[in-house]
Amino acid sequence: MANADKVIDVFTSVLEVGRDIVNDELQYNTIEQWDSLAHMRLVAQLEYVFDIMLDTDDIIDMSSVLKAKEILNKYGVKF
Secondary structure, three states: OOHHHHHHHHHHHHHOOOOOOOOOOOEOOOOOOOOHHHHHHHHHHHHHHHOOOOOHHHHHHOOEHHHHHHHHHHOOOOO
16 A cells, blocks of 8 residues: 555544545644544554654644655655
């Protein structure tokens, strides 16, 4: 499975939304499902799926799906 698909799967699973909702423009707190608790679940699941440990600044900066991909790229995850 491609890394982009893995990211979409994490977001759809954690936020419990359809794949049609998850795109690069989806941002934190723009949908009811992506609140602070869901944000931490997203972080945990992304760390698990990609076998990485995000630093605090990256967790705070992860404000959209696109930003999540940019951050993952810093950890060697290619898109």
